[in-house]
Amino acid sequence: MLLASSKFDELRLDHMSRSFGNVNALRDVSLTIRKGEFIALLGPSGCGKSTALNCIAGLLTTTGGSIYLDDRRLDQLKPEDRGFGMVFQNYALFPHMTVRANIGFGLKMRGMAKAEAARRVDEALGLVRLEGQGHKLPGQLSGGQQQRVAIARAIVIEPPLVLMDEPLSNLDAKLRLEMRAEIRRIHNQLGATTIYVTHDQDEALSLADRIVVLRDGVIRQVGAPRDLYESPDHLDVAEFMGYRNRLAGRLVRRDGARGTVEVGGVALSGALRGDIADGEAVLVARPDDVTVTENGANALTATVETIEYRGREFVGTARTAEGLEVVFHTVRPVSAGSTVSLSVDAARALIYGA
Template identity: 80%
Template structure:
């Protein structure tokens, strides 16, 4: 049975930086990852998440700082001497080799005995559920199957750490969901530590034990998925967690952990995520599914419907206030284009940040 080898207590990034000329792709990144954790590096394109992964893998040299496995510094080691498994976005399979040959390639390079290679390749095929596909070439497989081969090749060497660089981005929506569950299952069964790069918040939230949100090469927030989803510390983190509605105004009142801000000719309340005094400029942010179109009432704002889409159980639309502010909302029935609508914001789920 395949298991992670060379156990460690922690992998640690200590003020790691990486510059490309005058551009700082990583800036003083410090992070500790415990054995067996599943960590997701999340952020938009260009935030530094793939750069961080490649520095850990040894594919990129660090400009400053160090990377440690327990007390041993590894950032000066060659990639092959680190013993990590890597899964690339584009699979990177050898087209002229069979599935078995692709999976066993790393073991062959390590001069592993033939009988041991055969045994571990079969175990890896079983782990990724490709037992009947070992004789085929990559071109004869679907995208999802090719990604499973890439994962099997990474784990067959029994690495203590598996690095995954947006492995599902080339798959369709159905396959992404299926492979997401498979990746978590394999992680649990293998017992390795996993660092997973993605720009998809759903992937990060569903897979990871902790999510690391990066922006402009720096860590903005680290936390468990429920913590980041419910209580992001910064507006940019909230935006990446799905708070697509953002309205700017001034704080008119505070009561405990809630604040009321004047916006769009009305007032809206939400949970404070910054220490704001009355009169301060603020932004209230809410997810579309926490903004409901309906008869109105408390914590509501008037708008005109601009688009409406049927999404199965409900409708999702965009509406614009008299001040030109756009809001995305959910509604139980179709609203007529151009009609006036009252949008109610759930005050317990809306967040108030400094502007």
């Protein structure tokens, strides 16, 4: 029998709050997570995502609201009584214990019979692809292998929820990509429910079924990765989701769901987001939606300041006469100091109220 996760229907956060003195780290957070979902808590440092995870785990007490697993209230229980699996950023392995002993520690604390515990540890080792490594100490493993041990330790207890707090931030870029795929594979194979904290939008987009964007302790938007990538509800969410180009101007025309913003005397079109009044507005665009053009539409003129070779293309920064910085992509080289025409993809640009 393979490892599985405990059965439940939903985890419910009802107006959960956490204050540290006069600082509100979490404010009125309400969210329902369904069995089997992979949820990413995404946001910049200090937004409250790790605080939210620690409140769910019981490592921090809430100062308002409640947490329910189906009809069972959790926020009044100790961490060990909630039965969740936790994967920390720094692995938190016992350095003097073997891999097997680390994985089986939670089972030992629960008083599980040795034979059943050994079977589960074997299954967990196989699931994280560490067969034959059980006799080693953590210090004899690579960073990626140590993180696999931490994941195995979290899942071997067959928890209803697996909680992960930036588990890949200490790995190099290649290992992060490999472990990202492994985490999703393990989630699918277990039929698990996972809450994953990250500040990396690429991680959230590739892993999650739904993304929860937080800022200043408040949920700003919840949605599927594609929704957040293509249609952020708010300007701050758009900026965090990779819309690095922020071009301030005035909304001068509307045409249904589309509008035109005048930026430094140039008219740029995009999709209107939210209830925007006439007057000051901001058009945002991703760097890969801004390209060097000869006679392109929806374009502005700027002077190249930096240019970087990225293999298949170049990524540069340029500045308009009005001082606006624009990040762009191009397949042909341009030199710093040159003047270029930069076309903004009108189908992908978004317009928000200032």
